[in-house]
Amino acid sequence: xxxxxxxxxxxxxxxxxLKITELxxxxxxxxxxxxxxxxxxxxxxxxxxxxxxxxxARLGLPVTIxxxxxxxxxxxxxxxxxxxxxxxxxxxxxxxxxxxxxxxxMRVVAADxxxxxxxxxxxxxRIPGISRLRSHFALRTMIRRDALPLAG
Numbered sequence: 755x756x757x758x759x760x761x762x763x764x765x766x767x768x769x770x771x772l773k774i775t776e777l778x779x780x781x782x783x784x785x786x787x788x789x790x791x792x793x794x795x796x797x798x799x800x801x802x803x804x805x806x807x808x809x810x811a812r813l814g815l816p817v818t819i820x821x822x823x824x825x826x827x828x829x830x831x832x833x834x835x836x837x838x839x840x841x842x843x844x845x846x847x848x849x850x851x852x853x854x855x856x857x858x859x860m861r862v863v864a865a866d867x868x869x870x871x872x873x874x875x876x877x878x879x880r881i882p883g884i885s886r887l888r889s890h891f892a893l894r895t896m897i898r899r900d901a902l903p904l905a906g
Contacts, residue, residue: 755795758781759791821878823884824858824887826885856888
């Protein structure tokens, strides 16, 4: 990736709805070479998709909980089984495999404490292979970035 590619990515991170002509103007290229670069960035998987950022609280999900999970076993099959099971849980916004004393860290959203309790009881705690769960409730989000800024 050169500096023009980085500028394309940075501009699209700011506004994914830019038309190619406006994007080209912002980065100092004509539309055709800009479009070719954009297509290449998409084909190479640098740009993985486009979507709207939403406010979970305004969608009725104001509670954010970080849940750390320890598995009974840390072999590849146990991790794949957990990943398959947790993929069906729409409350889980992110799920990361970690190093250190915790195996998994998830960001979960819920309407309220009762909804989170129901998620724990009826979904998460029924997944085989979990040895320990710890929940941490977010008081507020101080910084949220969807990706690393690539250019000023």
